[in-house]
Amino acid sequence: MKNLHKLFFAAGMMIMAACLVFTACTKEGKQGIQGVAGTNGTNGTNGTNGKDANETCKLCHARSVVDSVAIQFELAKHNWGTTAFSEAGVVGCDPCHTDKGFVYVSKNNVPATFTLTNGVWVNNYATVNSDAIGNITCFTCHNSLHTTYGYGDITALTTIAPVPMTMYGGALTIDLPQDGAKSNLCVKCHQPRPLTCGNDPAGRLLNYDSLKLAPKVVMYDSATGAKNKYLKPSYRMHIHYGAVGGVFAGKGPIEFAGTLAYANSKHTTVASCPDCHMAPMTGMAGGHSFNVRNAKESALTSSTTFNFNGCNVANCHATDPISATAAKWTNTRTEIKGLLDALATKINAAGGGHDILHKDASSTNLWWGVSTGNYDGYLDIYTPGTNDAGYWRDPYSTNATNMTKPKFPKLLNVQTGALINFQFCLREYSLGIHNTSYVRALLTNTAQALTAAGL
Ligand code: HEC
Ligand code: HEC
Ligand code: HEC
Ligand code: HEC
Ligand code: HEC
Numbered sequence: 001m002k003n004l005h006k007l008f009f010a011a012g013m014m015i016m017a018a019c020l021v022f023t024a025c026t027k028e029g030k031q032g033i034q035g036v037a038g039t040n041g042t043n044g045t046n047g048t049n050g051k052d053a054n055e056t057c058k059l060c061h062a063r064s065v066v067d068s069v070a071i072q073f074e075l076a077k078h079n080w081g082t083t084a085f086s087e088a089g090v091v092g093c094d095p096c097h098t099d100k101g102f103v104y105v106s107k108n109n110v111p112a113t114f115t116l117t118n119g120v121w122v123n124n125y126a127t128v129n130s131d132a133i134g135n136i137t138c139f140t141c142h143n144s145l146h147t148t149y150g151y152g153d154i155t156a157l158t159t160i161a162p163v164p165m166t167m168y169g170g171a172l173t174i175d176l177p178q179d180g181a182k183s184n185l186c187v188k189c190h191q192p193r194p195l196t197c198g199n200d201p202a203g204r205l206l207n208y209d210s211l212k213l214a215p216k217v218v219m220y221d222s223a224t225g226a227k228n229k230y231l232k233p234s235y236r237m238h239i240h241y242g243a244v245g246g247v248f249a250g251k252g253p254i255e256f257a258g259t260l261a262y263a264n265s266k267h268t269t270v271a272s273c274p275d276c277h278m279a280p281m282t283g284m285a286g287g288h289s290f291n292v293r294n295a296k297e298s299a300l301t302s303s304t305t306f307n308f309n310g311c312n313v314a315n316c317h318a319t320d321p322i323s324a325t326a327a328k329w330t331n332t333r334t335e336i337k338g339l340l341d342a343l344a345t346k347i348n349a350a351g352g353g354h355d356i357l358h359k360d361a362s363s364t365n366l367w368w369g370v371s372t373g374n375y376d377g378y379l380d381i382y383t384p385g386t387n388d389a390g391y392w393r394d395p396y397s398t399n400a401t402n403m404t405k406p407k408f409p410k411l412l413n414v415q416t417g418a419l420i421n422f423q424f425c426l427r428e429y430s431l432g433i434h435n436t437s438y439v440r441a442l443l444t445n446t447a448q449a450l451t452a453a454g455l
Pocket of ligand 1: 056057058059060061066070137138145146149150151152153154
């Protein structure tokens with residue numbers, strides 16, 4: 001019956017079309033010869049019923065869903081941070097700093113390995129030029145958005161696969177399977193970066209094990225001017241800023257032997273990054289702000305407030321709630337800050353009266369107030385334009401001002417390892433909350449390793 005209607009409809013259309021041709025010709029007054037009418041085409045098959053697009057859009061495009069999350073996201077440094085601009089087009093930086101870079105390395109499973117290419121070790125963890133831009137947006141973490149137009153487009157995250165660590169050329173992997181492995185999404189970016197040997201023409205990855213196995217081997221010595229094959233001491237000789245992923249998983253730092261065993265606190269296996277960082281909001285913290293600290297960037301002081309909503313849930317701390325005055329919170333952070341300060345003092349002793357660690361009591365220091373000395377994990381080496389007030393001479397620069405500075409002291413392997421560990425424990429920000437047992441063991445044993453080496 002339906003088909004019959006269609007046939008009539010088609011025939012009607014043809015008559016109408018013929019009339020139109022006729023009218024057009026009359027208007028132009030140039031009559032041609034009318035062609036023979038064609039045979040009717042075969043009927044098409046019935047189409048399937050379409051979804052009401054408007055209805056599926058509304059699953060997400062509602063005040064209480066996407067719109068409210070978008071407002072929370074305004075508070076996230078993912079959104080207002082500037083690195084997607086400053087690092088745009090830099091393929092080695094963009095797996096973590098841009099939308100397209102992250103989606104590219106996730107989709108193509110780009111390995112964290114190093115390969116020897118024309119005599120130089122190349123870090124493969126990079127995106128490609130055509131995918132090296134874009135602010136971090138909803139689509140970065142939810143990259144199935146606008147594919148099926150079902151709600152599942154938003155619950156599917158871009159990646160939750162275990163994360164091979166770029167710091168180790170993929171030889172270590174972080175996997176945090178709890179809570180649907182959502183933490184792996186975060187750790188893929190919030191992980192430490194590799195230390196490569198600036199003095200090795202082949203640019204090898206630093207042999208991290210050598211730092212603990214050969215603690216007294218010289219890493220660098222200004223007295224002999226020996227330019228060894230290892231790391232170059234410089235203002236930014238560092239593991240980058242993603243220390244949290246390594247500390248949370250208890251993977252990455254230099255595990256010097258000492259009186260404390262390396263073990264992880266419960267958080268490593270029972271809590272996920274979203275549990276604490278995306279908890280129901282208070283002030284500027286929680287939800288898609290991703291903050292735990294209820295503030296934009298500012299000094300950590302006794303009046304800094306936090307969002308404890310993620311802590312105080314059933315099976316976690318509901319029965320003995322965490323607050324700014326709870327012993328679990330205050331004692332842990334006071335203890336870890338003390339250990340961090342003590343390690344800083346031992347590292348600074350290398351300077352024989354002047355700190356080698358760089359200090360910065362301003363909001364450009366993300367860790368302002370985390371240690372008593374306001375360290376940021378850099379070395380206080382003079383670098384024009386970056387560390388103009390630097391105290392120590394850059395051993396690898398002949399800049400005139402640089403040459404007036406005192407020579408940077410000798411560094412042993414064990415001191416280099418201590419610096420790396422200090423960076424991990426400072427830059428995990430939380431003064432041990434991420435993984436108390438591990439941070440406590442690391443700071444304690446590292447100080448002991450320095451003592452054992454006579455430092
Ligand atoms: C699974 C959830 C979801 C569904 C379903 C969905 N959207 Fe979206 N859409 C989003 C999110 C998230 C954004 C990004 C919002 C932001 O950036 O603030 C977005 C953004 C948009 C934008 C802005 C341009 C862009 O691409 O960023 C338009 C237009 C849009 N959606 C149209 C639609 C239409 C039309 C439908 C239905 C046919 C639809 N969306 C279905 C989640 C969804
Ligand atoms: C695509 C890489 C990427 C992913 C995935 C990612 N982050 Fe980030 N995150 C960043 C970058 C880059 C910054 C700093 C942005 C800037 O400074 O421009 C940042 C900043 C942050 C900050 C603010 C840090 C500060 O200095 O105040 C928090 C908190 C944070 N991320 C938590 C998370 C959590 C939790 C997850 C997982 C749910 C996550 N991030 C997933 C790359 C990522
Ligand atoms: C493996 C992921 C990753 C790679 C690769 C990476 N970064 Fe980052 N970077 C991060 C994360 C995560 C943060 C934010 C950490 C935080 O604020 O807690 C960050 C922060 C930064 C910041 C902001 C520091 C500040 O003081 O606010 C700069 C600048 C930066 N990165 C530059 C670079 C450059 C340049 C490269 C390439 C040479 C690079 N990053 C490569 C993950 C990465
Ligand atoms: C840095 C990664 C990241 C970014 C960027 C991000 N999200 Fe999410 N989003 C997540 C994670 C992780 C979850 C799961 C949270 C949880 O389990 O508590 C989530 C959950 C959601 C949910 C709830 C889904 C559900 O389970 O019902 C919505 C809605 C959502 N995001 C929307 C957005 C919108 C809109 C934006 C952009 C304005 C955005 N997200 C940006 C990581 C991100
Ligand atoms: C048990 C709760 C908890 C879990 C789980 C947790 N964090 Fe945190 N995180 C904190 C606290 C507390 C701070 C300190 C906040 C501060 O001082 O600003 C923090 C700070 C941070 C910061 C610095 C930015 C900020 O808000 O100051 C980043 C980045 C971060 N965490 C990332 C992660 C990532 C990635 C994971 C998962 C691997 C994770 N965190 C898991 C509690 C947690």
